[in-house]
Amino acid sequence: MTEAWTPSDRQLERLRTRRRLDRRSSLVATTTTVVVVALLVLGLVSSPGWPRVRETFLSWPDARAAFPPIAEAFWLNVRMFLVAEPLILLVGMLVAVARGTTAAALFPVRALAVVYTDLFRGLPTLLVVFLVCFGLPALQLQGIPTSLFWLGVLALVLCYGAYVAEVFRSGIDSVHPSQVASAQALGLSHGQSLRFVVLPQAVRRVVPPLLNDFVSLQKDTALVASVGLVEALRQAQVYSSYNFDFTSYLVAGAFFVALTVPLARVTDWLARRSARRERAGAR
Amino acid sequence: MSPLLRVSGLRKAYGDKVVLRDLDLDVEPHDVVCLIGASGSGKSTLLRCLNLLETTDDGTIEFAGEDITDPRVDARAVRSRMGLVFQAYNLFPHMTVLDNLTLAPRKVHGLSRADAESRARDLLDRFGLGDKAAEHPDRLSGGQQQRAALARALVTDPSLVLLDEVTSALDPELVGEVLDIVRDLAQGGMTMVLATHEMAFAREVASRVCFLDGGVILEQGPPEQIFAAPAHERTGQFLRRVR
Numbered sequence: 001m002t003e004a005w006t007p008s009d010r011q012l013e014r015l016r017t018r019r020r021l022d023r024r025s026s027l028v029a030t031t032t033t034v035v036v037v038a039l040l041v042l043g044l045v046s047s048p049g050w051p052r053v054r055e056t057f058l059s060w061p062d063a064r065a066a067f068p069p070i071a072e073a074f075w076l077n078v079r080m081f082l083v084a085e086p087l088i089l090l091v092g093m094l095v096a097v098a099r100g101t102t103a104a105a106l107f108p109v110r111a112l113a114v115v116y117t118d119l120f121r122g123l124p125t126l127l128v129v130f131l132v133c134f135g136l137p138a139l140q141l142q143g144i145p146t147s148l149f150w151l152g153v154l155a156l157v158l159c160y161g162a163y164v165a166e167v168f169r170s171g172i173d174s175v176h177p178s179q180v181a182s183a184q185a186l187g188l189s190h191g192q193s194l195r196f197v198v199l200p201q202a203v204r205r206v207v208p209p210l211l212n213d214f215v216s217l218q219k220d221t222a223l224v225a226s227v228g229l230v231e232a233l234r235q236a237q238v239y240s241s242y243n244f245d246f247t248s249y250l251v252a253g254a255f256f257v258a259l260t261v262p263l264a265r266v267t268d269w270l271a272r273r274s275a276r277r278e279r280a281g282a283r
Numbered sequence: 284m285s286p287l288l289r290v291s292g293l294r295k296a297y298g299d300k301v302v303l304r305d306l307d308l309d310v311e312p313h314d315v316v317c318l319i320g321a322s323g324s325g326k327s328t329l330l331r332c333l334n335l336l337e338t339t340d341d342g343t344i345e346f347a348g349e350d351i352t353d354p355r356v357d358a359r360a361v362r363s364r365m366g367l368v369f370q371a372y373n374l375f376p377h378m379t380v381l382d383n384l385t386l387a388p389r390k391v392h393g394l395s396r397a398d399a400e401s402r403a404r405d406l407l408d409r410f411g412l413g414d415k416a417a418e419h420p421d422r423l424s425g426g427q428q429q430r431a432a433l434a435r436a437l438v439t440d441p442s443l444v445l446l447d448e449v450t451s452a453l454d455p456e457l458v459g460e461v462l463d464i465v466r467d468l469a470q471g472g473m474t475m476v477l478a479t480h481e482m483a484f485a486r487e488v489a490s491r492v493c494f495l496d497g498g499v500i501l502e503q504g505p506p507e508q509i510f511a512a513p514a515h516e517r518t519g520q521f522l523r524r525v526r
Contacts, residue, residue, distance in 0.1 A: 005301075008292060011341040018354040 059247045066239045066248035073235035074255045077221040080149065080231075081259075084156045084221075085214060091157060092164030097194065099169055113165070120162035126223050129155040133227040152224035160217050167209050171202035204274050211267040215260045222256075232256070285348060287312045287443060287474055288333070292342035295328055302328045304498040306342070310443070310476060315469045317485035317506070318478040320495035321521060326478035327370075329495070330445045333476065334367045347442065363391050366436030366444040370451050372428045374420040380407070380431050381416040384438050392439055399438075406434040410464055426457030433464055437473075444468070446477035482525055486510050494518045 007015070044050065098106075098113040120128065132155035137146055145151060175198045183193035225234035236252035239245075288310035295303040302325045310316055318326045331337045333344060335351060335358045344352050351361045374383050384403035388394040394402075407413050410430045420428050429449055436444060446465065450458040462484050469475065469488045479485050485492055486506045493503040494515070502515045513519045 005294070005304075005341075008341055010343060014352065014354055021354055 056244075057246045057250060059245055062239075062243060062245040062247040063251055065243075066236065066251050069239065070232050070235045070248060070251050070255065073230055074232040074252070076149075076229065076231040077218070077256075078259070080153055080156065080221040080224065081218050084153045084160070084217065087153070087157045088160045088164050088213075088217070091161030092168050093199075095161065095165035096168035096172060099165070100172060100194070102190070117162045117165050120158050121166070123159070125155070125159045125220055126226060128159050129223050129227060131155075132158065133224070148224065148227060148229050152221075152227065152229060155224075156217060156220060159220075160213060163213050164210065167206050167213065168202065171206035172198055174205055175201045207267060207270060211263060214263060218259055218263075219256055286310055286345075287314075287347060288476070289345040290329075290333070290342070291345075293329070293332060293339055293344065294341035295325075295332055295337060296340050302498055303332070306499055308493065308500060308503075310474060312442075312474050313472045313490075314474055315488050315490045316476045317489035317492045318476065318495055319480075319482065319485055319492060319521070324495040325498045326495055327447050330367065330447045330476065330478055333445055334365055335361055336367075359391070363387070363439065364442055366439070366441035368429070368432050368436045368444070368446045368449050370448040372420070372425075372432040372452070374428055374432055374435070376420055379417050379419055380412065380423070383420065383431065384435050387435070387439050403434070403438055406438055407431075410434050411460075424457060425453045426460045429453060429457075429461045430464055433461070437468075442474065444473055444475045446475060446479075448478050448480060450479070450481060480525070482510070482522070494521065496521070 047053075095113045095116060098109045099117075101110060129152065133148060133151045136144055136151060136154075145154070172194075179197055179201065180193050183197040184190075188196065222231060222233040225231055225237070230238070232252045232255055233249075236248040239248035286309040288308070290306060290308040293303050293306040293308075294301070306325075306329065308316070308329075318329065320326055328337065332339050333346075335356075339352050342352070343350050346361060347364070349356070349361075351358075374380075375386070378386070381400065381403055384406065385394075385396065385399035388399035388402065389396060404413070404416060407416055410433065412427060412430055412434065415423060415427060415431070420431065423431065429452075433446075433449070449465070450461050453461060458481070462481065465475070465477070465484075466488055489506045491503055492506045492509040493500045494509065494513070494517075495501070496517050502509065502513060502518050509518065510522065513522060
């Protein structure tokens with residue numbers, strides 16, 4: 001329902017002023033951006049080694065030649081990420097919840113969760129990849145996967161599960177105790193309070209740091225190159241050593257960036273949406 | 284003498300919902316203007332517009348002779364001469380009460396820590412919070428928190444104080460201690476605009492009562508007149524309902 005309203009002359013003038021100020025802001029923003037970019041480009045191309053770098057890193061024919069094999073190899077990175085991410089979320093959530101349990105009988109679970117996070121957050125990811133991919137099969141146990149793909153996924157899940165568990169835990173801790181109190185006042189059990197009241201709020205709050213870990217995970221799928229899996233980075237390396245040109249590395253880099261940027265935008269959008277919903281009154 | 288605050292033709296809408304329409308209000312120095320009216324009548328929105336927390340859609344707000352709705356105006360400079368106290372206190376939970384009070388004097392008004400603290404302590408003493416300076420807000424009762432919030436708004440010597448239903452979140456027995464302070468301020472000549480549901484209090488301290496309804500000031504006048512003989516039928520209805 002709109003009602004008839006004609007803005008006063010004063011208001012029209014004010015809108016004009018506001019538009020003028022807006023235009024001035026965008027002009028300033030454009031100018032500074034152009035200057036900064038120009039300076040960066042100038043600094044790059046005027047460096048003494050630039051002609052040589054341009055030849056070995058920015059060769060268009062090499063980029064085109066390296067593209068198909070790297071694209072194919074990158075699919076392996078994507079698959080590892082897609083398989084590892086849900087598992088990491090599951091492990092992280094379970095460990096975070098395990099650390100929050102209070103029952104006396106569950107002490108070993110809590111202790112295990114603490115040891116797990118301490119250990120795997122402390123170990124370099126590359127080292128875990130080596131241990132899992134070479135060490136685990138050497139045990140010759142029944143049921144341990146022998147494919148490097150699954151071993152690589154396992155290594156990533158172990159490392160990132162520990163990080164994500166801590167992110168979830170800080171989210172859980174950030175939910176105000178009064179929320180638990182009001183859930184319990186309604187007669188909900190500890191588990192139900194966690195499930196229906198605490199976790200939904202906690203998870204929403206930690207989406208940005210979780211994304212940070214996702215992006216990091218996408219890049220770390222390249223670590224399995226070190227145990228012989230031919231993913232994008234390894235493929236770039238192969239191309240470069242056969243052709244004496246480093247352009248393939250930039251191509252591989254472009255693939256990784258192309259994957260992470262859309263994810264970042266989606267998360268921004270999610271964050272804005274939940275802010276609109278839950279803080280509508282708190283302008 | 285021109286009024287300290289002159290609002291004319293103020294309009295504010297959220298999308299299609301018009302909250303304030305063509306609203307006029309003059310506030311002279313030392314006036315205590317009480318805004319009364321049902322929830323959603325626009326009291327809080329008016330206060331937020333006065334403090335430039337909202338962008339107005341039309342009309343002008345002149346504060347000390349300056350049109351503060353001009354887009355070129357420095358909103359921070361305007362706000363530094365106004366105090367605003369919220370219904371939910373909005374104290375900063377990570378700071379002690381003293382630090383809550385000294386933040387603006389030190390960072391906005393450039394006072395030294397020593398000067399800011401001595402002014403803050405004077406006010407806290409006056410408001411009966413002398414022993415709470417080193418506490419964090421969460422350790423205080425609601426009434427104490429709201430008194431601290433009042434002190435925080437006053438420590439910079441504003442020429443106008445806006446109070447947005449400062450007792451609405453308080454237990455009845457804590458309302459009095461906050462109203463006592465507001466009463467002291469009124470008697471001390473502080474210029475105030477307050478949105479309130481405390482009719483008895485409005486009747487006592489107000490130099491003028493404004494009844495807001497449907498986004499306009501339907502009726503205003505000295506409290507005796509508004510409360511005893513409201514000219515407008517809707518004012519009478521509202522007063523009978525809240526009494």
